[in-house]
Amino acid sequence: MRIGELATQAGTTPDTIRFYEKVGLIESRRLTNGSRDFPPETVAWLHYVRTAQALGFSHAEIARTGEELREAPDAAEALAALFQEKIRLIDARMSELAALRAELTTRVDTVGPQRSGETVRRP
Incomplete structure (x- = not known):
């Protein structure tokens, strides 16, 4: 084609x-x-x-998972396992982002509003 x-x-x-x-x-x-x-x-x-x-x-994940799916005896089961792994990765990233957000929120509270001539306090 x-x-x-x-x-x-x-x-x-x-x-x-x-x-x-x-x-x-x-x-x-x-x-x-x-x-x-x-x-x-x-x-x-x-x-x-x-x-x-x-x-x-990602493209790399698609290429890798495509190979896994082609070689799997049960493609539906293999696909479900791939989705579960992706969910675990997303959950881990969400935890990392939540911790980062909390840290930034804490730092915003310690810095306060900036006025001309004031320096920003560093933690």
Whole structure:
């Protein structure tokens, strides 16, 4: 399948497909005239990539998880495990951000409003 047809079927642009190919998320073979040729299953994979991005997965995570899913005996179970791991990472990051917010709030209270000529106290 040529890049234009793939873009139409996947609901994306040829530039996006070229980018995904450049970062290693998809592969094509080159025809004798230099055009890219993609296998039909690339459409479903691109839908997965876009969904995974919307769920907060990075390109590296998508590439890694794609390999895990392809090799898993039960793709649904493997996908659920990947989602659970992502939830754990999000929870950890939320805890870190909450602690950072609390620290900033404490420092705002110790600094107080600034007036011209006043120096900011440092903790």
